[in-house]
Amino acid sequence: MTATRVDSATLRRLPKAVLHDHLDGGLRPATVVELAAELGHTLPTTDPQELAAWYVEAADSGDLVRYIATFEHTLAVMQTREGLLRTAEEYVLDLAADGVVYGEVRYAPELMLDGGLTLAEVVEAVQEGLAAGMARAAAAGTPVRVGTLLCGMRMFDRTRATADLAVAFRDAGVVGFDIAGAEDGFPPADHLDAFAHLRRENVPFTIHAGEAHGLPSIHQALQVCGAQRIGHGVRITDDIVDGKLGRLAGWVRDRRVALEMCPTSNLQTGAATSIAEHPITALKDLGFRVTLNTDNRLVSGTTMTREMSLLVEEAGWTVEDLRTVTVNALKSAFLPFDEREALIEDVVLPGYAAAL
Ligand SMILES: [Zn+2]
Secondary structure: OOOOOOOHHHHHHOOEEEEEEEHHHOOOHHHHHHHHHHHOOOOOOOOHHHHHHHHHHHHOOOOHHHHHHOOHHHHHOOOOHHHHHHHHHHHHHHHHHOOEEEEEEEEOHHHOOOOOOOHHHHHHHHHHHHHHHHHHHHHOOOOOEEEEEEEEEOOOOOHHHHHHHHHHOOOOOEEEEEEEOOOOOOOHHHHHHHHHHHHHOOOOEEEEEOOOOOHHHHHHHHHHOOOOEEEEOHHHHHHEEOOEEOHHHHHHHHOOOEEEEOHHHHHHOOOOOOOOOOHHHHHHHOOOOEEEOOEOOOOOOOOHHHHHHHHHHHHOOOHHHHHHHHHHHHHOOOOOHHHHHHHHHHHHHHHHHHHO
């Protein structure tokens, strides 16, 4: 097969699917500035461009804990119904502008209670904002479907309550669950109660694992907790020597466990050393079900188009490679099978065929 390289205008138009993107990591800088002014919240700067640069600089520190600390300012403006409606609607419009046709947005409702909203009111407001964004995007001729993952914070003790919330809202736009936050010192098995409940209720979930911590974290997420996908999972390479897969890496590849890889974010937190050397390329070539994701578009200063462009320019990716990770994402999305199949057949494959 002839490999096809691609220019940036074509990249933007390619249909994309993103499985790993945090709502509170993807706000528009101008919106953060505007909402913070209304609330009297002090930001590092009130200039949107400087604020965008401040995020990337803080995120470039190479430290996952400091990276996570930058969320203070986005979360500050997401404590009211108005703030949630607006940021959720803009979230969808920004994905549509990036060529995304299916996205899974994730956030932790437990971090949005400071303004007096209940957990359920937080989810209702976000779903309302997402629905408004989807309606506007469809009206503008750039339809995008967005499903929600609710995150429990792994260092706190509300994961079971969040799992209950995911069950309660499963017919109202919530498609799954995740645990997020600092990985080191907070193993997934601390939250077995939540995971066991989700499994009893047939709600799928992913777990952030193998980013700051290695193979034991990935093993526990899959084999003790029962995750269907892994957030990041870059450290699975520790179980691959000279192209030979160990038992855990073999399980991940052979059972088609999706790895939600986020190249720019992984560089910033020190989980990878360069785009050229990022494990996503080697894992793709070994036949793992890798997916390409943004993680936090504001905090990492990125978009899906940018992530694709980096892989094309620095790791030699082709349009066929981009199609592979897009189809991978839809195969492993937490949507019903018929809807995933329709997106692949009717939207993604024709979109890539037009570019090839
Ligand atoms: Zn993440």
